[in-house]
Structure formats: structure tokens, C-alpha cells
Amino acid sequence: MRKAVCPGSFDPVTNGHIDIVERASRLFDEVVVAVGVNKSKSRLFTAEERIAMLVEACQPFANVRVAGFSGLLTTFCAENSIHAIVKGLRAVSDFDYELQMAQMNASLTDIETVFVPTSPEYSFLASSLVKEVATFGGDVSGLIPGFVNERLKARVAERVAGGQG
Numbered sequence: 231m232r233k234a235v236c237p238g239s240f241d242p243v244t245n246g247h248i249d250i251v252e253r254a255s256r257l258f259d260e261v262v263v264a265v266g267v268n269k270s271k272s273r274l275f276t277a278e279e280r281i282a283m284l285v286e287a288c289q290p291f292a293n294v295r296v297a298g299f300s301g302l303l304t305t306f307c308a309e310n311s312i313h314a315i316v317k318g319l320r321a322v323s324d325f326d327y328e329l330q331m332a333q334m335n336a337s338l339t340d341i342e343t344v345f346v347p348t349s350p351e352y353s354f355l356a357s358s359l360v361k362e363v364a365t366f367g368g369d370v371s372g373l374i375p376g377f378v379n380e381r382l383k384a385r386v387a388e389r390v391a392g393g394q395g
């Protein structure tokens with residue numbers, strides 16, 4: 231069985247992520263979306279919240295499951311008998327880092343990285359930008375699922391009310 235992992239922080243999941251996961255699900259028998267749960271102060275959503283949103287977003291894809299992971303991605307892959315990492319490539323700016331990462335991961339284990347070019351409509355889309363735009367009241371409803379948009383608006387409002395906005 232061909233298995234692949236789509237790793238990321240997904241803070242929060244965007245339509246660009248979902249596009250890559252869907253396309254990976256057509257290439258592989260099973261896809262695990264691996265959500266990095268390492269502690270980081272800059273996250274807007276907790277690991278549990280990010281995982282819950284992904285589970286909802288991935289519901290249409292029968293061969294996709296969602297899991298949290300901490301530590302090295304290659305360790306997670308070894309534990310789950312996964313030999314392929316799928317990454318979306320947005321622009322040349324993604325390439326340097328992703329190539330370095332792919333080569334590092336290949337040198338650590340027998341893992342192959344498969345790059346999927348982003349769909350043009352999502353080439354500018356990143357969670358960090360979505361959060362920034364939403365923080366300043368911009369409309370990001372076309373870039374993320376509706377239920378994610380509701381949670382994002384609620385979280386931004388909480389932050390503003392708490393003086394962290």
C-alpha cells in the first residue's frame with residue numbers, strides 16, 4: 231500500500247492545504263495529514279483545534295486521516311511505515327528551503343519527497359497571511375472553509391477583547 235504524509239502546522243487549514251491533500255489522496259492509497267504539535271507561542275489555534283478543523287476539512291476524502299506529531303517528521307514516518315512526504319510548492323521562494331529539507335530527510339531515512347505545484351488560485355495563500363488579514367478585519371472567506379472562517383473570526387475577536395489583538 232502506498233502511503234504518504236502531508237505535514238504542516240495548519241494554523242489554520244486553508245483551501246491551499248486542502249487542494250494539496252486532495253491531490254495527494256488521488257496519488258496515494260492512504261494519506262496522513264500530520265499536524266505539528268510542538269509548542270510555539272506564535273500559534274493562533276491549539277493543536278487540538280487545528281486537528282479538529284483538519285478532520286472536518288478532510289471528511290470528503292475517504293483515504294485521508296489526520297494525526298498530530300511532535301519531534302522529527304522522519305520518526306513519525308518510520309513509526310507509521312510511510313515512505314513519501316507530499317509538499318505543495320507555491321513559488322520559487324518555497325523551493326530553496328523545501329529542497330534543503332527534502333535532502334535532509336532523505337539523508338536521515340529512505341524517505342522520498344514529492345512536490346506538487348500549487349494550483350494558481352492558491353499560489354499567494356499562506357496561513358500566516360490569512361491570520362494577518364483577518365486580524366485587521368479583512369474578508370478571507372474565499373480562502374478558507376466556512377467553518378474555519380467562523381472560528382478564525384471568533385478567535386480574532388477574543389484576542390482583541392483580551393488586548394492581544
Ligand code: ADP
Pocket residue numbers: 237238239240241244246247250316317318319320347348349352353354355356357358
Ligand atoms: P503555511 O500555510 O503557513 O505556509 P503550513 O506549515 O501549515 O504553513 O503548510 C504546510 C504545507 O502545506 C506547506 O509546507 C506546503 O507544502 C503546503 N501549502 C501551504 N499553503 C499552500 C498553498 N497555498 N498551496 C500549496 N501548498 C501549500
